[in-house]
Amino acid sequence: MTFDEGVVMLGTGHGGQIFAVDVDKGRISMVVKLDPKDVTAMVGDGKGKLYVGTADQAAVYALGAGLAKKGTLVSKALDAGQIAAWGTVDVRADVPAGCSASIATRSGNAAKPDDKTWSSWSRETPVAEGWARVAAPAGRFLQYRLTLSGNSKATPAVDQVQLVYQVKNLPPVVKAVMVTPSGPPGREPEKGSSELKFRMVRIQAEDPNGDPLRYAVYFRRLGNERWIELTKKLTKPEYAWDTTGVADGVYEVRVVAADAPANPPASALEAARISRPGVVDNAPPTVTGLAAKPGKGNATLSGTVTDAVSRVVQIEYSVDTNDEWIAVLPKDGMCDSQKESFSLTVPDLEPGTHRLAVRAIDEYKNAGYDSVEVTVEK
Known part of the structure; x- marks a missing residue:
């Protein structure tokens, strides 16, 4: 990077491009693109000349302060993603009197442009206000080439290039x-x-x-x-x-x-x-054959749980309440099927009549209930 009379000169470490940044006008312009890809050093001589060192082919270039009479810019290959019909192009440029700017295009289906598989460059079309027809055949990739011609006092400046294209509609x-x-x-x-x-x-x-x-x-x-x-x-x-x-x-x-x-x-x-x-599965499991046999301070509770569609995942019982449920294991020790049988001893029952309820839940959280009464003697 160098600075001279309000203009900062910037070189890209990779890409071979040199830009001029006009601090006062807030304008950034690409001055030149060198064939070597890496700009590694720049120094000004204080008299308007800029020396540029490059790698990836070591070289030293000298850029003068004057304006070149003619210059070209070739874009990278623009990818439409698939074969496209190229429509129109709009080049926004400042072309002073006595200067000229034109654009040419070519297309192809290989990512790397070459003269064998790509079309020839189209005829140079003068840059004018409005949209101009792209004179390149259908293809996945397109390049444009800008040719700028100036005089010793002024040079064209291009701000923007817009392209319109249409690809074939593909199904989702x-x-x-x-x-x-x-x-x-x-x-x-x-x-x-x-x-x-x-x-x-x-x-x-x-x-x-x-x-x-x-x-x-x-x-x-x-x-x-x-x-x-x-x-x-x-x-x-x-x-x-x-x-x-x-x-x-x-x-x-x-x-x-x-x-x-x-x-x-x-x-x-x-x-x-x-x-x-x-x-x-929106239907709850069913509890069938529910029976309670009283014992001394306890009762034996048994039954079968069945779900028509999905697996029974949980069996629980409660004593005289709907708030406290206790898990029950089926006879085979695992809730792993649509039909499970169970038998357990309900302990610590006081003498009298008790309501024993059973709740069964399937994979989709549908809950089925049944209850039975049992009388425990003193």
């Missing part, structure tokens, strides 16, 4: 549809109490063109052919499905993602994906 990609049990949206279910009657449908999708997506969500019972619509105007990749209106069973969810919000109906595209089958 739905990467995943995940369906998970949930309590009411917006709050976490309370432990051991709230049933998981909702299914959160979360969508992972993207559009290659960057278009906004709209989603339609459907469901069907496993084995059925007909899909039933839940919503078709979803703009967020998440939907809370209230399953209280469907029968217990195994279901699939289908999501259709469409880029219609950003495309005319004739060219809009869509993609779909089906979730893994998932269980809907």
Whole structure:
């Protein structure tokens, strides 16, 4: 970096570019781009000449204080992401009287420009106000070349180059549809109490063109052919499905993602994906064969718990209350199936009649109850 008469000269450590920063006018201009990539040193001689040292081909360059009569700038290869039709270009430039500026373009499908696979440079088009047609054929990559011609007193300055292009519309990609049990949206279910009657449908999708997506969500019972619509105007990749209106069973969810919000109906595209089958279980387990046999200061409580769809995960009992529940292990020592039998001794019962209640909970926090009375003698 050097400083001379209110202008700071900056060299990029990598890129081979030298910029002039006019502190008073707040203007930054690229003065030159050298073929070596690394500018490692700069020094001014105090008389307007700037010496530049480079690496990645060691060399020393001398830049004079005067204006060059002609200069060119070739852009890097601009990537549209896929084959594109190149539309128009707008060059915002200050071209003093007696000076000129023009632009040429070329295109190709290889990331590194070359004369064999890329098109030839187009005819030089004078820079003028407004948009000019890009004279390069369709291709994924495009380069532009600016040619600036000045006189001894003034030189053109380019502030901005804008290009318009159009790529072919590509269909969205739905990467995943995940369906998970949930309590009411917006709050976490309370432990051991709230049933998981909702299914959160979360969508992972993207559009290659960057278009906004709209989603339609459907469901069907496993084995059925007909899909039933839940919503078709979803703009967020998440939907809370209230399953209280469907029968217990195994279901699939289908999501259709469409880029219609950003495309005319004739060219809009869509993609779909089906979730893994998932269980809907809103019915509680049933407690059958509940019996209590009195003993001396205790009672033997037994019965069977069954759930039609999902696994029984917890069995509990209480004595003369609905507030204090005590866990019970089934006969096989583990709650690992849809049907579990249990038998236990309820200790420390005072003489008299007692109400013994049983609560069974399935995987989706549905709770089923039953109770029995038993009289313990003195």
